[in-house]
Amino acid sequence: MDSHLSFSQHIEKITCRAHQRANLIHRCFVSKQRDLLVKAFITYARPILEYNSPLWSPKLKKDIISIESMQRKFTERISGMSGLSYHSRLKALNLETLELRRLCADLLLAYKILFALLRINCNIFFTPRNQSQLRGHAYILHKQRCFSCNRRNFFSVRIVSMWNSLPAEITDFPGLDKFNNSVSNMFLLKFCQVNFE
Numbered sequence: 001m002d003s004h005l006s007f008s009q010h011i012e013k014i015t016c017r018a019h020q021r022a023n024l025i026h027r028c029f030v031s032k033q034r035d036l037l038v039k040a041f042i043t044y045a046r047p048i049l050e051y052n053s054p055l056w057s058p059k060l061k062k063d064i065i066s067i068e069s070m071q072r073k074f075t076e077r078i079s080g081m082s083g084l085s086y087h088s089r090l091k092a093l094n095l096e097t098l099e100l101r102r103l104c105a106d107l108l109l110a111y112k113i114l115f116a117l118l119r120i121n122c123n124i125f126f127t128p129r130n131q132s133q134l135r136g137h138a139y140i141l142h143k144q145r146c147f148s149c150n151r152r153n154f155f156s157v158r159i160v161s162m163w164n165s166l167p168a169e170i171t172d173f174p175g176l177d178k179f180n181n182s183v184s185n186m187f188l189l190k191f192c193q194v195n196f197e
Contacts, residue, residue, distance in 0.1 A: 128141060137168070
């Protein structure tokens with residue numbers, strides 16, 4: 001992060017690296033089969049933009065759009081995809097927006113911390129809400145008051161609203177894999193800042 005506690009420089013750097021990797025995939029692969037190119041993208045380019053994303057997840061729309069532009073440009077260059085909208089290309093290639101994937105990564109990290117799947121003291125990050133709940137699940141969290149924009153974007157603060165509003169059908173918290181599979185994109189879309197249509 002820079003002196004203003006912003007990750008914009010980091011985001012610019014990793015987006016540039018991911019663009020270079022995506023361009024190499026298009027240039028170096030002799031086969032232009034969609035499935036092969038998508039697998040190469042998922043293996044070699046996308047992890048650059050997802051490594052440790054709960055730490056640096058962008059709060060500015062310009063950064064979100066900058067990250068997404070890498071996947072947008074890559075999918076546009078795939079044979080037969082250039083005439084389709086970004087949303088249609090993702091559907092055809094069985095991909096999700098990178099913003100949705102970051103939101104899912106946030107939820108999974110919160111789950112791992114709350115259910116002691118990581119060697120991290122849960123009390124450092126989260127405070128359970130003490131009063132009896134009339135609505136919601138058994139793991140409702142207290143949301144801290146924040147007076148700075150940077151603090152509001154900190155992982156343990158920004159995840160609370162999304163965690164507390166988890167739908168009833170997935171709040172029996174059966175296990176990490178089942179939890180991951182039950183989190184729907186329709187639920188996550190409510191928390192997206194940018195609409196990529």
